[in-house]
Amino acid sequence: MSNQEKITILVADDESVSRKYLKMILQKDGYEIITVENGEKCLETYQQIFPDMVLLDGLMPVMDGFDCCRRLKELPKGNDTIVLMITGLDDRDSVNQAYEAGATDFLTKPINPAVLRRRIKYLLDVKKAERALKESEEKYRTLVENLREVIFYADKKGNLTFLNPAWQELTGLPPHSCLGHPLSIYLYPEDQPIYAQYWHCLVNSSEDTTSKLKCQVRYVKKNGNFGWMRIFASLIINDKGELEGVTGTINDITERKRIEQYQIIERDVIKILAESERKSEAIQKILKVIGNNLGLEIGEYWELKTEDNLIYPEIKWHINNQEIEKILSIREENLNSIFWDKWDFAYDEFWLNNHKLLSSKNEVNLRHIFAFPVCNGEEKLGIITFFSRKSTQYDINLLENIVNLGNQIGQFIKRKQAEEKLKETNSLLQSELSTASEYVFSLLPSPEEHNLSVEQKFIPSSKLGGDIFDYYWLDEENIAIYLLDVAGHGIHSALLSVSILNLVRNNSLYNTNPYQPWTIITELNRLFQMDSDRLNYFTIWYGVYNTDTHELIYSSAGHPPAILIYQEDNQWRYEKLKTPSLPVGMIEDVEFDQSLCLVKPDSYLYIFSDGIYEIEQENDNIWGLENFISLLVDTQAKYKGELQHLIKQIEKVNHSSNFNDDLSILKIHLP
Numbered sequence: 316m317s318n319q320e321k322i323t324i325l326v327a328d329d330e331s332v333s334r335k336y337l338k339m340i341l342q343k344d345g346y347e348i349i350t351v352e353n354g355e356k357c358l359e360t361y362q363q364i365f366p367d368m369v370l371l372d373g374l375m376p377v378m379d380g381f382d383c384c385r386r387l388k389e390l391p392k393g394n395d396t397i398v399l400m401i402t403g404l405d406d407r408d409s410v411n412q413a414y415e416a417g418a419t420d421f422l423t424k425p426i427n428p429a430v431l432r433r434r435i436k437y438l439l440d441v442k443k444a445e446r447a448l449k450e451s452e453e454k455y456r457t458l459v460e461n462l463r464e465v466i467f468y469a470d471k472k473g474n475l476t477f478l479n480p481a482w483q484e485l486t487g488l489p490p491h492s493c494l495g496h497p498l499s500i501y502l503y504p505e506d507q508p509i510y511a512q513y514w515h516c517l518v519n520s521s522e523d524t525t526s527k528l529k530c531q532v533r534y535v536k537k538n539g540n541f542g543w544m545r546i547f548a549s550l551i552i553n554d555k556g557e558l559e560g561v562t563g564t565i566n567d568i569t570e571r572k573r574i575e576q577y578q579i580i581e582r583d584v585i586k587i588l589a590e591s592e593r594k595s596e597a598i599q600k601i602l603k604v605i606g607n608n609l610g611l612e613i614g615e616y617w618e619l620k621t622e623d624n625l626i627y628p629e630i631k632w633h634i635n636n637q638e639i640e641k642i643l644s645i646r647e648e649n650l651n652s653i654f655w656d657k658w659d660f661a662y663d664e665f666w667l668n669n670h671k672l673l674s675s676k677n678e679v680n681l682r683h684i685f686a687f688p689v690c691n692g693e694e695k696l697g698i699i700t701f702f703s704r705k706s707t708q709y710d711i712n713l714l715e716n717i718v719n720l721g722n723q724i725g726q727f728i729k730r731k732q733a734e735e736k737l738k739e740t741n742s743l744l745q746s747e748l749s750t751a752s753e754y755v756f757s758l759l760p761s762p763e764e765h766n767l768s769v770e771q772k773f774i775p776s777s778k779l780g781g782d783i784f785d786y787y788w789l790d791e792e793n794i795a796i797y798l799l800d801v802a803g804h805g806i807h808s809a810l811l812s813v814s815i816l817n818l819v820r821n822n823s824l825y826n827t828n829p830y831q832p833w834t835i836i837t838e839l840n841r842l843f844q845m846d847s848d849r850l851n852y853f854t855i856w857y858g859v860y861n862t863d864t865h866e867l868i869y870s871s872a873g874h875p876p877a878i879l880i881y882q883e884d885n886q887w888r889y890e891k892l893k894t895p896s897l898p899v900g901m902i903e904d905v906e907f908d909q910s911l912c913l914v915k916p917d918s919y920l921y922i923f924s925d926g927i928y929e930i931e932q933e934n935d936n937i938w939g940l941e942n943f944i945s946l947l948v949d950t951q952a953k954y955k956g957e958l959q960h961l962i963k964q965i966e967k968v969n970h971s972s973n974f975n976d977d978l979s980i981l982k983i984h985l986p
Contacts, residue, residue, distance in 0.1 A: 322439060325366040326350045327357035327383065328401070329375040337370065337401075340428045341435070354383030358390070365392055367442075368435065371418070373402030373409060381416045388417035397438050401426065465565035468551075471558055473497040473514060485544070485567050487537030503533035503541050510546075517548065518558065531568065541710075542569035569710075577716045580608050584720055588727045595630055597727060598699075602632035605717060606701060609709065611684055612639055613702040619695055626698060638704075642681055684709065687718040691725040699724070760785055767794065767862070770982040772958045780977035781808035781853060782924045783816050789829055792863045797835075798979060799855040800874065800924040802898075811851050815839065832857040832870035833909040840872070840899045840907070852900035856922055858892075860914070860985065867920070867985075870909035873898030875925050878944060880951050881918040887952045889944060892920075919956055920983045921947060926976030930969050938968055958982055 324346050328334045334350040341348050349364060351357050354371070355378045361369065369387065371380035380400055387393050400413040400421045413421045420438060422431065465485055468477035474497055478490035486501060499507050499514075513530040529548075533541045548563025583604040591597035602614030616630040628646075633639050686700035699721065760771075769786065781801025788794050799815060801808040818824055819835065824842075827834040835857055845852055856877055858869035869877065869892055876893035894908040914920075928943035946964055947956075954960040958980060966972050 321345070321347055322368070323347045323349065323364060323366040324368045324370060324435070325357065325360060325364070326370045327352070327354060327375065327380065328370075328372040329353055330372075333372070337426075337431075340426075340431060344432060344436075346435075354378030354380060354386075357383050358386055361387060361396075362390060366396070368397040368399065368439065370399050370401055373400055373413065381412050384413070384416035384418050393417075397442055399435065399438065463567070466562075467498070467565060468560060468562050469498065470560045471518065473499070473561075476560065482565075485542075485565065486534060498546075501534055503535055506532040513546075517550065517561065531572075542567060543572040544568065573710055573713045573716070576608060576710075577713055580605055580717060581720065584723070588723060591727075594728055594731045597731075598630045598724070599632050601720075601724060602630070602699070602701075605699075606632060606634070609684075609701070609713075610705070611701045611703045612636070612705075613643065613681070615700050615702075616689070616697055617700065618697040629697070685714050687721050689721045689725045689728065691722070691729045694725070694729075696725050696728055760787070767986070768984040770956075770958050772962055772978065772980050774962070774974060774978040776804065776926070776974050776976050776978075778804035780804050780924075780926065781812040781851070782926065782977035782979040783812040784922070784979055784981055785816055785820055786981070786983075787820065789859065793830060793859055793861050795829055795857070795859050796920075796922065796981065796983065797855060797857040798874070798922045798924060798981060799853050800926075800977070800979075801851050801853040803851050804976075808851055811843075811853070815843070815853070818842075830859055830868075831909065832859060832868055833907045836870050836872050836896075836899065836907045837905075840905055841903065843900045844903050845900045852898045854898045854925075856893075858920075858922075860920075860983075865914045865916070865985070867892070867912045867914050868909055869912065870894050870896075870907055872896045872907060875923060875928075875940060878921040878923075878947060879912065879914065879918055880921065880948060880956070881915040883915070887948050889948055914985050916986065918985045919951060920985055921956075921980065922983075923980040924977060926974055926978045927965060927980055929976065930965070931975075932968075942968075956982055 322345075324341060326334055326337050326341075326348060328337065328350070329352050331352075334352070338348040338350055349360060349366065351360050353375045357369065357371065358378075369384075371384055373380040375383075380402065384398050384400065387396065387398065394417075397420075398418045400416075400418040402409065402413075402421075402423060410421050420434065422434060463481055463484065465481045466477070466479045467475060467482070469475050475494050478493060480490065482488065482490045482493065488501070493501065499510050502510055510530060510532050529546065531543060531545050534544050535541050545566045545568045546563060547566075548561050551559045551562055553559050584601050587597050587600045587604070591600065598616045602616065606612070606614045612634045614632040615628050617626040618629040619626050631643065633643060681702050681704060684701045684703050686698050688695055689697045689699055760769075771784070773782065773784075775782075781803060782798070784796075784798035786794060786796040797819065799812060801812045801815075818839075822829060824835060824838045827838045829835065836855060839855070843851075843853070852873075854872055854874035856869065856871045856874040858867055858877065860867045867879075871877075871892075871894050873896060874893070876891035879890045879892055880887060881890075882888070890912070892910070892912060894910055896907050897905060928938055928940050930938040932938055943965075947961065950956055950961045950964065961980075962978075965978075
């Protein structure tokens, strides 16, 4: 039994052996047992702990159990406490005396443990059920007493014969003043036909006693405002099967309808703001959404020109109606601009009814409904305003909620303005990147043959990365080959890669041996350490191949492995050439290793950057190096490794010829 379900039982018995015996029996069921030796102690302890049950011995000194039970029942909570009398007496008078004293039940000695435990459990279950029933009755009574629902009766003609006080809270009209009148006269005029149709359907199906009327209509309040009500009604049929009238309930659903209507408008506005590319397109759609949902006929957006402090009508929407189109032509002739200073934003933040500033003199049939500012924080950008020919009551609270959309629209406008500026900046940047890309192209070596055939591909990304490569003869037998990839994109990365190329190509690195790749990478790592001003690191693969000995000495720094492909047993096989190390620039004191590979005749060496295989797939996974190597071997077997075929296959993987990173690859035939 959990602590929350712990039942406390107070045992009063003058015999210590009996107390211990009862405690031993009852503790097995998880009850908390408190024992006292007489009735006086029992009353004193009861008022301290208020137990769930009291076990009383009938005959005790100082105060017997019968007297104790009577006094206990007079105490607070006493009537709600279970009292089980336990005594050695077995005569009818003692039993009657126990019940007269207020005992819940009676048990005689000698006590049978099983009987006692079942009796206690039964009494506790009964009490628990009684309490649950009592709580349920209290909740129901509270619900009924605080009912905000209107209850009504009407005769066969529809005239009201009864209304409870909730009617006045709903409409502001005293119930007695409305009796004898049909409910329909308190409904919004445009909704009266809806109610009449439902009423007709109900009363003309009188043979069906289960017929019910359910509808949602607007009602008019005493102050002239309107709200929404839901009517749920059913027929009253007498014993003869004749229709006597209708009874039902009315609930105020104004707030729910307001929320529903606002949510529809808000959802559509947010969708428009998320999907629209242009400001004019978005605002026109927003005017239409708000106008159609509120039954308005004209919507306008007036934009603030801060340079002359004027607002101008910029974007319009209207329903398809010839009279409205005539009104709009008049407005265009009479309204040009308004001084912004005439608007008082400190008052209500929106305006209702005829606002003269937004109406022309000739618009006698057009009513200004409401307007609200479009803002980005404290910055005012313009005004959205609506008109209609109808004299219609509008839900003020709903309009206030719609006003809150002004800030979201303002943020959208500012975002689009920022995007336009960004497009201009990006256009300039792309021009600069294109120039830089051309410069990088100009520095790349031209494919040549000198006992070796070289094929190369360099596809710069739109952002221009930091890929660059080079190869040159150190002497008649040795050729140096390297490819590096600077982290990041843009002009800075490209310039850094060009700087490294010039240092290596001109043999300008201090204390290095171009025949020993590890010395080149070690010196580059010393020169190009990252710091707070220069965050770019780079990867590099550098190798020297001797055409006489067919030895390839190579070293790498965080770069993808070069792939050496050769034929063996009529099968194309490959070997990954890479030395373990970090990229250049991350840690200053790093020892770079180099390895030697004896190249088999008629082999092909591929050196590439990671942009060729780090391609994101539809499942958000990266295509990966292993897939690229498989494609490389397959292309070697089918097309002799022609890079043109390889690039076409990679473009299919990428679903585009435009890559997110530079794509560089060198293919060198080693005969």
